Amino acid sequence: MAGKTDQMKGKAKEAVGDLTGNKDLKSEGKADRQAGEVKEKVGKVEDKVEEGIDKVKGVLHK
Secondary structure, three states: OHHHHHHHHHHHHHHHHHHHOOHHHHHHHHHHHHHHHHHHHHHHHHHHHHHHHHHHHHHHOO
């Protein structure tokens, strides 16, 4: 969820930076958006790893 929030915040900063001609704000927004995308991908990988661990635990407990 934090990843999506960072992406939205970044998009907003990019838009404001673009409208106002503030290149620094636009760059900061882009960095925030990209960081959010990374957080989201890491979260998905963590979920897959947890699923794999749960499957292994299920096999071992039989």
